[in-house]
Amino acid sequence: MNEIQNVSLIGLGAIGAAYASRLYDLDPTCIRVVADDERIARYQTRPVVVNGRGYEFTYVSPRADTEAADLVIIAVKYDGLAQALVDIRRHVGPDTIILSLLNGISSEEMIAQIYGEKNLLYAMCVAIDAVRNDSAVAFSSIGRICFGELKNETYSRNVQLVKELFDRAEIPYEIPVDMQRTMWWKFMINVGVNQTSAVLRAPYGVFQTVDEAHELMARAMQEVILISERAGIHLTQADLQAFDAILADLAPDGKTSMLQDIEAGRKTEVEYLAGKVRELGKQYGVATPVNDMLYPLIRAIEAMNA
Ligand SMILES: NC(=O)C1=CN([C@@H]2O[C@H](COP(=O)(O)OP(=O)(O)OC[C@H]3O[C@@H](n4cnc5c(N)ncnc54)[C@H](OP(=O)(O)O)[C@@H]3O)[C@@H](O)[C@H]2O)C=CC1
Ligand SMILES: CC(C)(CO)C(=O)C(=O)O
Structure with a gap:
């Protein structure tokens, strides 16, 4: 992989929709949203609206045969994490980078138990004030995603790839030395x-x-x-x-x-x-x-x- 071309995201809530909208604005074909049939029907009836603009993402059922993504972004809450980790199974291949935006210090450990640590980056977002009201998400500040390996004196290949994607999508980020x-x-x-x-x-x-x-x-x-x-x-x-x-x-x-x-x-x-x-x-x-x-x-x- 020379650059990240396709991203799968699970969790189209306040945080997920905010960052998914930036990826969609970069290229509508680069982002797919993993969702079960009930959610897909809901999103198709009432498209997700981000800061007043409706987004018609490409939705993929967890059961659908699909190619692995270059990057999987997890943006559910903890009560949905166990199911989400099952639902992304077909999107994770040997080279897929996984990034979890959940708060707390537990989600990476839970992901590593299933998908291993090799392509797992540590991440969280800060200074975003996204509010979700049903299918409408609004924010005045998109904040920034802090991400990286546990230590980032130099950037690993995966960190570099995500950095380049965020630059292209104009997603603000920080790569702390001590993640x-x-x-x-x-x-x-x-x-x-x-x-x-x-x-x-x-x-x-x-x-x-x-x-x-x-x-x-x-x-x-x-x-x-x-x-x-x-x-x-x-x-x-x-x-x-x-x-x-x-x-x-x-x-x-x-x-x-x-x-x-x-x-x-x-x-x-x-x-x-x-x-x-x-x-x-x-x-x-x-x-x-x-x-x-x-x-x-x-x-x-x-x-x-x-
Ligand atoms: N909101 C904020 O300002 C901030 C939140 N965070 C953190 O980010 C994480 C996400 O929070 P937030 O965006 O607010 O949460 P939300 O509740 O707004 O969004 C979670 C989304 O995940 C969806 N979901 C859950 N399980 C699945 C599944 N199996 N398949 C597909 N979709 C699924 C939910 O769908 P449905 O509604 O249909 O159940 C919902 O849309 C949390 O850990 C939170 O602490 C971090 C910084 C700021
Ligand atoms: C820092 C804060 C309070 C807003 O970004 C947050 O992480 C949250 O609302 O979960």
């Missing part, structure tokens, strides 16, 4: 702002203006910083402040993905945020009282929503 640390930094952010926004039902504006909301968010993040020290990742207060700079630029009425889940009555990703913090806290002997409280609170809100 593992960057994944933990994003994990810290989501543990803080996603979970407290879900409990408080607070859009970003609340964290920009109400000190107590910001403090609650920061206290949840501190527990990740403490664990990261023991795990050899070494997040610092400067990492927390780096998120404040991002937060200041997010639309005040924008909402985290977890708040969107709560409002839509969907399952959240709490097991992979507070749940993971509690697991790591036990492993490294770090107390996690804030996440111990957030976990049952969010599970209770989910149950009340069901």
Whole structure:
């Protein structure tokens, strides 16, 4: 493969649709969306609209015979990940690069268990404020995709190929030297702002203006910083402040993905945020009282929503 020519994406939600639209704008034939028959029927009846423009993607059923993709992008949530990993089976060949945009630090491990680590890149997106309302996705900032191997002092062939694709599609990106640390930094952010926004039902504006909301968010993040020290990742207060700079630029009425889940009555990703913090806290002997409280609170809100 000299360049990435065909991309398969699974998960046409807030994040998936935002980045799929950029690939479609580059070349409508370079992107296929993997979806079961029920979803395909829905997308064909009500095409996905991104920032006011309708997109008629090429949809492929997981059962359809198809050639392997050069790149598979996974943009489902954790509750859909196990099924998505089955559904992409026919799109993954020996050279297919796999990139997961899920939050948290668990999805790559789950993907590697099935598809191995050879062509798996680490990834996450940040500073995107995409909101999904049924089939309509809107964002004022597309943010950037941070991706790479765990370490990127030099770029591997796969990193170079994805970099070139993102350049062509005008998808903003960053290739951190220490991708593992960057994944933990994003994990810290989501543990803080996603979970407290879900409990408080607070859009970003609340964290920009109400000190107590910001403090609650920061206290949840501190527990990740403490664990990261023991795990050899070494997040610092400067990492927390780096998120404040991002937060200041997010639309005040924008909402985290977890708040969107709560409002839509969907399952959240709490097991992979507070749940993971509690697991790591036990492993490294770090107390996690804030996440111990957030976990049952969010599970209770989910149950009340069901
Ligand atoms: N929203 C945001 O601003 C941000 C989100 N993230 C992270 O990105 C990930 C995706 O989040 P987000 O885009 O908000 O989630 P959404 O719920 O908006 O989108 C997930 C999409 O995946 C689809 N899906 C699930 N399973 C399958 C399957 N087997 N086949 C085909 N499609 C499937 C869902 O379809 P259906 O609706 O039909 O079930 C839905 O359209 C999460 O881990 C989130 O934490 C990261 C940064 C920002
Ligand atoms: C960082 C943030 C809050 C927005 O990009 C996010 O990752 C999310 O909403 O899940």
